[in-house]
Amino acid sequence: MKRKTLPSTPTRGSVRARPRGRSTAHRVLICGSRTYKNAAAIAEVVHGLPTGTVVIHGAARGADSLADLYARQNGLETEVYPADWDKYGKGAGPVRNKQMLDEGRPTEV
Structure with missing residues (x-):
């Protein structure tokens, strides 16, 4: 199983291809x-x-952590988008959610 944790925001010059x-x-x-x-x-x-299948989630408790657990048990790759609470404060959750859609490019939600 392959787990890919992505930083919450790209650093200057980084590419997420x-x-x-x-x-x-x-x-x-x-x-x-x-x-x-x-x-x-x-x-x-x-x-x-x-x-x-690649399972995308936001590394939060609850649904996200359950998705990660069962994806790993099934040998599926995961892409993880943790919220950056230090940078975005209370807005970190919505910023992360948008990143999961825009950068994760899911075919199903």
Whole structure:
């Protein structure tokens, strides 16, 4: 299993390009409340994903951490977009959410 943690914002001169040859067919963003506890629902969704799917999440408690757990158990690659609370303060969550959509480019949410 391959876990790719991305910085919350690119540094000057950095590029977040996908490696050549990497499929963009299945890129699933799984997100939700930090208090979300229905592990069975997340497990069911992740277990149903085809091999080669990339699971994108925001590294928060709840739905995100469950998505990470079940993705790793299924040998799926993850892309993690943690919020930068120091830089954005209370606005870090929405900034991170936009990054997951814009930079993660999910095919399903």
